[in-house]
Amino acid sequence: MIDEESRAPVHVPTREELRACVVLRPKPAEAPPPEHLEAGAKGIRLSRDAERFLREAALRGEGVSCLETLWEAVGIASGAVKKRVLSELRGAGFIRLERKGGAKAVYLYTAGWDYVGLKPPAGRGRGGSVHRYWVERLAGLFKRKGYDVRVEIEIGPEKKRVDLVAFARDRIGIEVAMTSAKQEITNLKADLRSGVLDLVLLVSPDRVLLAEIQKRVRDDTYLCAHASRLKYYLLTEEAGK
Numbered sequence: 001m002i003d004e005e006s007r008a009p010v011h012v013p014t015r016e017e018l019r020a021c022v023v024l025r026p027k028p029a030e031a032p033p034p035e036h037l038e039a040g041a042k043g044i045r046l047s048r049d050a051e052r053f054l055r056e057a058a059l060r061g062e063g064v065s066c067l068e069t070l071w072e073a074v075g076i077a078s079g080a081v082k083k084r085v086l087s088e089l090r091g092a093g094f095i096r097l098e099r100k101g102g103a104k105a106v107y108l109y110t111a112g113w114d115y116v117g118l119k120p121p122a123g124r125g126r127g128g129s130v131h132r133y134w135v136e137r138l139a140g141l142f143k144r145k146g147y148d149v150r151v152e153i154e155i156g157p158e159k160k161r162v163d164l165v166a167f168a169r170d171r172i173g174i175e176v177a178m179t180s181a182k183q184e185i186t187n188l189k190a191d192l193r194s195g196v197l198d199l200v201l202l203v204s205p206d207r208v209l210l211a212e213i214q215k216r217v218r219d220d221t222y223l224c225a226h227a228s229r230l231k232y233y234l235l236t237e238e239a240g241k
Helices: 015-021 048-059 067-074 079-091 110-116 126-144 181-193 207-218 221-225
Strands: 064-066 095-100 103-108 148-155 160-167 171-176 199-204 230-234
Touching: 048 067, 048 079, 048 103, 048 110, 064 067, 064 126, 067 103, 067 126, 079 095, 126 148, 126 160, 126 171, 160 181, 171 181, 181 199, 181 207, 181 221, 199 207, 207 221, 207 230
Parallel strands: 171 199, 199 230
Antiparallel strands: 064 103, 095 103, 148 160, 160 171
16 A cells, blocks of 8 residues: 655656757758669759660660660560650650651750760761661561561671561561662662572652662663562551551
């Protein structure tokens, strides 16, 4: 039994005494989100996914690439991630998108080149960029059809360079014509004489150029004799799907 009179009085601390017992700890410095890299051009900091995408586009050297080819190259399949990456890069003024037929192409602005520390390609006109775009797009098409695809591969004893070669049961050479019918006739002859290709496809987004090449083929004795190994396609909005 507790003697009520023997108990010590209970001390209730004042507000000032309570404040004196409080130890204020410094607020820890905020670390940058782990998925982000150091700030680059103009103080902009990209996510790792956006950084990889931008570098892949720049390292292709042309300043323009097929969008779907880039997604495949960097291993990004999520629609949400794709949307975020494009929003980052376009918002930063690093890239623009243009629709080419049924697909989209990615162009790098100067600020994008600056961010990755590379220089834009010199001496390349728009024709070179468009040519590269179609080569990449066609490469993706043949890969989806199960072909082993090689870009700008040298074939035959003369080391003839072909825009694209697709290997399966047949070995198909693809030449993307952009400007010169005369040059394409030379390419077709060299492709056929290489002894490597079973079939050569001559493709172009230019209907007039394609018609001129076909006319020159009909006027050439050697190419006429191998007409069954030649096919022609106009690159349109449906190409590459």
